[in-house]
Amino acid sequence: MTPSAPRLQDPQDPRAAGAAPAARRRPGGRTARIRAQVLDAVLTELAEHGYDGLTMDAVAARAGVHRATVYRRWGDVGGLLADVLDAAGEDDWQPPDTGSLEGDLAALNHEIQDALTAQPPIMAALIAASFRSEKADHAQRRLWEDRYARCETMVGRAAERGELPPRTDARRLLIAATAPLYHQLVLLRTPPDPHLPGQAARTAALAAAAGAFTGAPPAGDA
């Protein structure tokens, strides 16, 4: 789940910069500026050439940063990808708040579907890269963990509104709600279905209301 997946942007556009955490200009001086330039260059190179065409030298050249700086600070391509993913998590993204659990899950799933089908396919490329690079793998997992943790507030609000049985497990509910999007778009690679975000949300909300995510696993299940 990366509703705020890193996005390519026009660096001249302050709104775009605000919306894209991977590359936003921090008021942090030269070090932060170099990081923003380099991470922007990684995204552009990844979008244009994919993982196999992503090289330290091409990133340095595109960013206009000394090769030695890029090697010293990021080490290798895996280090660059990991920092792109870590930067994507350094934002103030909050899950949707629509007033109902099903509405929140549907809005979240629409964000996920939009990110997974965006052009250029940055998020898809980062997920693919996580099969190639251990550093990218770990960073991708940190990012998902952070996003799922933030989304638990959606489940907490639903519980307060009385929409959920006591002791509903937020994480299991969130995985069930979002997994069909990833399965269809990342693994089965079917064309995006505009109904799927809402349907998967409805499925999880119905199952949650019926007690699917409460307490201990059902007897006999192991």
Added chain:
Amino acid sequence: MTPSAPRLQDPQDPRAAGAAPAARRRPGGRTARIRAQVLDAVLTELAEHGYDGLTMDAVAARAGVHRATVYRRWGDVGGLLADVLDAAGEDDWQPPDTGSLEGDLAALNHEIQDALTAQPPIMAALIAASFRSEKADHAQRRLWEDRYARCETMVGRAAERGELPPRTDARRLLIAATAPLYHQLVLLRTPPDPHLPGQAARTAALAAAAGAFTGAPPAGDA
């Protein structure tokens, strides 16, 4: 979904041969024998060296087959992987039949979890390879399509038993039931949770009984 994922086997063991379609000895003469030897070699090389270490020459050497034969018949590494996946689908696998929808889905999910966590990690390696090779990608999708199509009989039986509302969409139900396994094990890469196969089955069965997979998508969803 590849409950009968290709498995490495002892070629001396006829039971193992019967269980592993990718490599079983067909009574088809020399051509079939060569295919079995080569596909066995692909699985072994993939398990030992991963996609990056998989080469036509190593496969030919391990299979004891002329390089020229391997190049002529399979073309490249993508062709080898695609044939492994196609061979995995050439079996008589049938979905579980336990007498209840939840039981069938749980048994199916246990097969999927077993395949995704098997050692050596053949199925995980084939999924990873599908991000690298277009031929493997297409073959992986054909295999999943075939498996999901076969599983629709589970949903048909449940409907006949009166466990499901009319017009329940079998494919949507099956995706919802199995997606959490793939999401957790292939993308989030969490350790296998022995409760997850049963929980995901229960979630989908509860949602199905509540009408989550019937008819048109809910109004206002798009």
